[in-house]
Amino acid sequence: MSGVPREVVRAPHAVLSASAEIVDPTDPFVVSAADDLLATLRAIGKPSGLSAPQIGLSWRLIAVNASLHPRSRSSAGAVTLVNPRLAEAAGWRHGREGCFSVPGLLGEVPRATRITVSGELPRTGESVTIEADAFEARCIQHQLDHLDGVLFLDRVSGARALHHRSHSCYA
Amino acid sequence: MGLSAVTVLGVDRPGVIAEVTGSLAECGVNIQDSTMTLLGGHVAMMLLVAGELSAEQLRERVRIPEVVVSAAAVDASRHFSCPGAGLEYVLTLHGPDKPGIISAVAGVLASVGGNITGMSTRLSGRLYVLIADVALPAAVDVADLMRKLAAVGANLGSEITFRPGEPDLL
Numbered sequence: 001m002s003g004v005p006r007e008v009v010r011a012p013h014a015v016l017s018a019s020a021e022i023v024d025p026t027d028p029f030v031v032s033a034a035d036d037l038l039a040t041l042r043a044i045g046k047p048s049g050l051s052a053p054q055i056g057l058s059w060r061l062i063a064v065n066a067s068l069h070p071r072s073r074s075s076a077g078a079v080t081l082v083n084p085r086l087a088e089a090a091g092w093r094h095g096r097e098g099c100f101s102v103p104g105l106l107g108e109v110p111r112a113t114r115i116t117v118s119g120e121l122p123r124t125g126e127s128v129t130i131e132a133d134a135f136e137a138r139c140i141q142h143q144l145d146h147l148d149g150v151l152f153l154d155r156v157s158g159a160r161a162l163h164h165r166s167h168s169c170y171a
Numbered sequence: 172m173g174l175s176a177v178t179v180l181g182v183d184r185p186g187v188i189a190e191v192t193g194s195l196a197e198c199g200v201n202i203q204d205s206t207m208t209l210l211g212g213h214v215a216m217m218l219l220v221a222g223e224l225s226a227e228q229l230r231e232r233v234r235i236p237e238v239v240v241s242a243a244a245v246d247a248s249r250h251f252s253c254p255g256a257g258l259e260y261v262l263t264l265h266g267p268d269k270p271g272i273i274s275a276v277a278g279v280l281a282s283v284g285g286n287i288t289g290m291s292t293r294l295s296g297r298l299y300v301l302i303a304d305v306a307l308p309a310a311v312d313v314a315d316l317m318r319k320l321a322a323v324g325a326n327l328g329s330e331i332t333f334r335p336g337e338p339d340l341l
Binding site (some may be wrong): 010012102105151157158161 | 266267288289291293295296297302303304332336337
């Protein structure tokens with residue numbers, strides 16, 4: 001369960017532009033990668049999220065921990081999801097976000113403020129559904145984009161909505 | 172009453188914008204449009220101002236320490252926007268930095284009569300990011316344009332997305 005922190009891939013990198021593959025949540029390699037993803041997120045030390053492509057694996061796997069973030073309302077705690085799918089989304093709003101793979105830049109990005117996501121837990125393969133809002137919802141959508149090879153830069157709302165980072169608010 | 176385009180460039184420090192705009196106010200000009208950003212630690216500001224003073228008089232009177240201020244007369248009757256009810260798009264490019272990225276993208280847009288109405292570029296490590304607001308004439312074949320942009324992106328080793336803008340008209 002401990003996992004090993006891995007280096008976060010920085011753009012430009014092919015793995016960040018590729019569509020990730022569906023994987024078996026009970027596969028020992030996937031279980032190990034999920035632990036590593038969570039360990040990497042823990043090592044970063046911020047309430048946020050990561051996707052498997054960000055540690056160099058083109059697999060549909062994300063880790064999220066929105067607890068303790070000042071803009072969080074819902075929080076499922078530290079969770080990893082395999083093959084996550086966005087089931088419902090509502091209440092679109094612009095917000096400023098960044099990415100550990102795009103250091104130094106922030107952008108205004110429209111995201112749903114309330115979402116329902118389904119997926120499987122690593123190791124057991126148990127199907128789960130998470131209802132999230134506020135920061136957790138934004139964070140999960142950001143990670144889901146990574147699984148489709150999409151960066152937040154691809155969703156920035158306009159030329160004046162891209163900024164140099166002056167404070168930390170990674171999603 | 173004439174229009175002047177005023178450009179301001181200098182080392183960024185607290186109060187520089189207050190000094191520039193205060194000086195313009197003392198000149199009795201009205202700031203109609205303006206944009207300001209930081210470029211590599213330098214404040215860069217462009218203003219379209221209206222008033223009785225000529226551009227030459229503005230250059231003489233707006234003097235700020237460590238800031239270069241220039242002014243030029245602008246013909247108020249000129250209008251460069253696309254004719255007709257065109258559509259607004261947002262273009263994003265990101266990839267490895269290399270010379271010629273902007274000209275390659277702008278060339279494709281210009282070939283169909285597209286007008287870049289706003290643009291930001293940022294360099295973060297090896298990553299070059301370009302985001303542009305684009306106005307297209309209504310008759311443009313957008314699918315064909317997107318194919319041309321994709322080809323340019325592939326040549327540059329960059330990802331390009333081109334999507335409709337999202338004006339919130341409430």
